[in-house]
Amino acid sequence: MNRGDFFAFFRRIGILYYLDFVRFFIQKIARKKSNDAFRKNNPDVKLPPDYLIYESFHLNYENYYFDGRETATWLLGILEKHKILKNIKILDWGCGPGRIVRHLPNIVDQSNQIYGSDYNQQSINWCSKNIPNVEFRVNKINPPLFFDDNYFDIIYGISIFTHLSEKSHHDWIQELLRVIKTDGIMLFSTHGDAFKNALSRSELIKYNKGELIIRGKVKEGHKIYGAFHPPSFMRNFFKTYAQIIEHIPGKEAPGSSKHDIWVLKKLN
Numbered sequence: 001m002n003r004g005d006f007f008a009f010f011r012r013i014g015i016l017y018y019l020d021f022v023r024f025f026i027q028k029i030a031r032k033k034s035n036d037a038f039r040k041n042n043p044d045v046k047l048p049p050d051y052l053i054y055e056s057f058h059l060n061y062e063n064y065y066f067d068g069r070e071t072a073t074w075l076l077g078i079l080e081k082h083k084i085l086k087n088i089k090i091l092d093w094g095c096g097p098g099r100i101v102r103h104l105p106n107i108v109d110q111s112n113q114i115y116g117s118d119y120n121q122q123s124i125n126w127c128s129k130n131i132p133n134v135e136f137r138v139n140k141i142n143p144p145l146f147f148d149d150n151y152f153d154i155i156y157g158i159s160i161f162t163h164l165s166e167k168s169h170h171d172w173i174q175e176l177l178r179v180i181k182t183d184g185i186m187l188f189s190t191h192g193d194a195f196k197n198a199l200s201r202s203e204l205i206k207y208n209k210g211e212l213i214i215r216g217k218v219k220e221g222h223k224i225y226g227a228f229h230p231p232s233f234m235r236n237f238f239k240t241y242a243q244i245i246e247h248i249p250g251k252e253a254p255g256s257s258k259h260d261i262w263v264l265k266k267l268n
Helices: 003-012 016-030 032-041 050-056 061-079 101-107 121-130 166-179 193-198 201-208 231-239
Strands: 089-093 113-118 135-138 152-157 180-190 213-215 226-228 243-248 260-265
Touching: 016 032, 016 050, 032 061, 050 121, 061 101, 061 152, 061 180, 061 260, 089 101, 101 113, 113 121, 121 135, 152 166, 166 180, 166 231, 201 213, 231 243, 231 260
Parallel strands: 089 113, 089 152, 113 135, 152 180
Antiparallel strands: 180 260, 213 226, 243 260
């Protein structure tokens, strides 16, 4: 039994969520020393509650903060190839506890307006109280977003489609197209070929046929609700709605994103 088959068994019998909560407490104990050291060495860094960090990433304060900053810089490096990053509105769709968006005000031109949106009310409450120069809004797991039509110049979603159903893929891409301007740029990350070793044997057969893999039986949007995206499926999905202007396959290599990156442009 491989890793994918192992977790598929616990998903079928309905206890995966409880096992994940146990994993949270194991990480909390295992990383207490390093996390306490981070707090001591970085007293000015405000940190979300532990479970919010864990649910959106890993319970590792150093990675949450410094990897978040590196990801923000890397993200802007891709976006600036396709858009001048001045006097624009940027949305972090699915911002969680602000791992990436908290750094943007310090590394983008001050003429830009930055927003974050998420379905987790606790995350939005924390971000609103602790992250300056970003406007936060809560949404539901399903559309709509509470923004006007043609409002944003850039929208990005890091590991958001990776936790949504196939129906939600279609519902959300249409909603994001509503709130982004013509010629606006969207960037999304997905679970592509670099994640094939996480699939069960039956999932891998379907994936290799180009079928979207959905791991449900838990709350949609939660970290253990998973979607895996064959590039052929995503190419057909995205081109139905927008122009694909860049695809960066994920790689299992130091300094590289393991996620596939898709950059799209809204058409007229």
